[in-house]
Amino acid sequence: MITIQNNDGDRRVLLLDSPFALDESPDFPEYLFDFVFIVNNSVEETKTILNSINPITSTKCCYKPLFVAASLKGKMGSYDNIIDGYSDNWNDMEVLTTTENIINYNTLIGLAATEDPIMSSNQFFIRLTRYLISRKKTVLEPKLDVTASTGYTIPVFDLFYRLGQYELTDFFVFLQSMTEKGLFRATKFVNKVFLCPNCLHSHLLYIKTCPKCGQSSVQTEEVIHHFRCANVTPEHTYNFGGQLRCPKCHKILHHIGMDYDRPAIIYTCNTCGNTFIEPKTQTLCTSCNELHDVEELIPQDFNVYEITSEGKQSIISPNIGFTIYTEFYDNYIEYNRFVSRIRLLAEQKFSGNIEGDLLVGKIWILNEKDETMPIRPEGIELVCLYFPNNKVSAANNITYVGSVIREHKGIDTEEEIINFQVMMSETLRAAASILKPGETICYSYMKLQGNQSTIDDFIKEMEYISPTPDDTASSNAEATTAPAAADEIEDM
Secondary structure (H helix, E strand, O other), X not given: OEEEEEOOOOOEEEEEOOOOOHHHOOOOOHHHOOEEEEOOOOHHHHHHHHOOOOOOOOOOOOOOXXXXXXXXXXXXXXXXXXXXXXXXXXXXXXXXXXXXXXXXXXXXXXXXXXXXXXXOHHXXXXXXXXXXXXXOOOEEOOEEOOOOOOOEEOHHHHHXXXXXXXXXXXXXXXXXXXXXXXXXXXXXXXXXXXXXXXXXOOOEEEEEXXXXXXXXXXXXXEEEEEOOOOOEEEHHHHEEOOEEEOXXXXXXXXXXXXXXXXXXXXXXXXXXXXXXXXXXXXXXXXXXXXXXXXXXXXXXXXXXXXXXXXXXXXXXXXXXXXXXXXXXXOOEOOHHHHHHHHHHHHHHHHOOOOOEEEEEEEEXXXXXXXXXXXXXXXXXXXXXXXXXXXXXXXEOOEEEEEEEEEOOOOOOHHHHHHHHHHHHHHHHHHHHHHOOOOOEEEEEEEEOOOOHHHHHHHHHHOOXXXXXXXXXXXXXXXXXXXXXXXXOOEOO
């Protein structure tokens, strides 16, 4: 059963009681319902439903409130982290209040659902982090968990790891990247663990092995040091009829600490007979069955992380999505880095270290009211494809392309500036395919001129659009295929 009904708060609820390919169904578009209610009392069946119909990985349910049957409370394990409430009635006060609070809060912070399918682990991490923000959960605290592959888990992340949504390496890289960008902040050190270098699992068996043959079948024996004659040999050499007798001087040893001591332990390999003082310690991973030296283990710090206020704004913004394209498009960089790069190149130009022209192209979309529209991921992807040898960025509802045209033998800089303009115009024609009715895509370019004091003005001007763009294209323009960028237009 799957149906849509209105609740007492004039919100439309999607009711279902069994697994359903919701995202693939044309009969239930996302705008037809405001929240989801799973009407099923089976723990396992509800978990199966939640694997695909949840506010994180489902495009139609993205960030929407989700409720399940009251009988399942306390039984859902990690799935509890993506459930907003337990009830048997979609009209009860708790459901009504929770639904309104979530919807109103998301509207307040400007968090819009996305229709983009998850194509990479980074896209998933951004989607999940946005979900946490939508629920006012801004602290990521690792919990000690014997079932977790690394020994510690952030429950909501671990749920989707177990569902195969991402690899552990991607998760650690994501945490590091978000921290380096200032979007996350480590607030408390929890522990340092050592992980298998093959699979990054922490469930390791520590084994003492023979340094000669590598086998773990070894036996230990204490070494006795006889003070009087300084003999040092294994204990079995001192055993004579139940007494300790020195094999060198034949004196009977009575009192430890007065006649002798036990300074060390000696190991003997039962496989090859090798005798040694220090065994080799290795680890056997219980997950991948790989054997490694302890020196090869990967140290991993676990911290409590907090989403910063800057991080909250950036993650909610559509622009954050473009940072995840770096795994596909190496020429995309964050806007603050783009500005820093422009400033550095400008300073080099005015100091004489660069001979040539510094250009910045700007692309933006206007609606029928001549208002700028939010940047669309597909537009950014297209610009990255058209300018693979240039740095691309996006902010302020503008997509930026940077270029340095250097003066050297055989290069006509004016001709290359014209080539850059032509490429921008061709990009507009191709981007017309992503426009909605009534929209227009525009471009203009800036050329750095003047002296050192004009750098700040140049950068400030980048934030504004021109009332007289150099070229435009409308939604009915004919699209073209992405060409290769001219070799003469140098990578910034």
